[in-house]
Amino acid sequence: MTNLNKLKIYEARGFINPARVRIALAEKKALDQVEFVEVDVMKGEHRQPAFRVKNPSASVPVLELECGTTIAECSAITEYIDHSFPGVSLTGKTAKERAVIHMMQRRAEQNLLDAVGLYFHNATPGLGKDLETYQNKEWGEKQREKAIRLRLPFGSLECIILIRCWGNMNLLRGMTSLWQISPSLLDCPLQISPKSRFLGNVRT
């Protein structure tokens, strides 16, 4: 692949989804081949028209290709990274590998990442009044229950990303509430130590 240095990733320091993309890049040893552009989410920059042109869903991260095409959604960006850089396969090679990895990825999102995110944004102060324009506390609490009930032994990459990222997000309020989800969230079978190759060079 040519012009790798012209790939741009729009992200926000310390947020969990940008960290997932950085982990994928780290696995490919390609972190230094991408230009990162900070988006000031706390000031609502992601909801401004200039950013919505890149991603109508108004979320980070967004990958911008040299041709101008923009890719949103972590797992879609990971597909691009996995098929563009050499090294270990992240999304699988055989039909069975691809299907199993894709399924586990979706389960980790639905049962853990999305559930915890919905709890945070709906049943805690979340990102604050200016950004949390609608909250449904009951739904948030229900998602908290789901996260506790359904967190699966994913091999825990998603767990540890969650713990590391959210734990470091001192810009986020309501963190005390977040940890109340379950002390046992920390009991996930952490096959990956906090100092592992996954996180050593990933800014969270």
Add this chain to the structure above:
Amino acid sequence: MTNLNKLKIYEARGFINPARVRIALAEKKALDQVEFVEVDVMKGEHRQPAFRVKNPSASVPVLELECGTTIAECSAITEYIDHSFPGVSLTGKTAKERAVIHMMQRRAEQNLLDAVGLYFHNATPGLGKDLETYQNKEWGEKQREKAIRLRLPFGSLECIILIRCWGNMNLLRGMTSLWQISPSLLDCPLQISPKSRFLGNVRT
């Protein structure tokens, strides 16, 4: 690939997610190479221990490989189908194709299929009292608003699947409410006619 006739798909007649997998198989001209097994969702068969062994998330469809491995999540099953059968590529070949298709798939799920499903299960009688053990009407209504606001011109495969499947589900109650989402849901740019190759041999 060998032993294609030993693939099994557990599904439920008329539901939208099984139809998505059938469409993928139809595109690959492989509908007749899979054994379909009906799961009686209206009687809660998907929540019984025998089925949860195959899919702890208790949802259909589930693909069972000859080796016994089970794959849940529509998009994961589509990955398997796409990489196992010859013919048109469903998930893309280049890095950019894979990323764009994956992104649009996620947007179609989040903004349309999931949003409409959450509305149906939370703000209408849904599948009835026995199966809808928790409902949050306010959240359901919010998802209805989201579906109206965010439905995108996906090329509308997802739109037409939705309309066809849900329209045919006479086993589902509350359909009148569903159609109240927005008459303009029918205004989606239907690039695929109801008699297209996508739906001609797909049971919905």
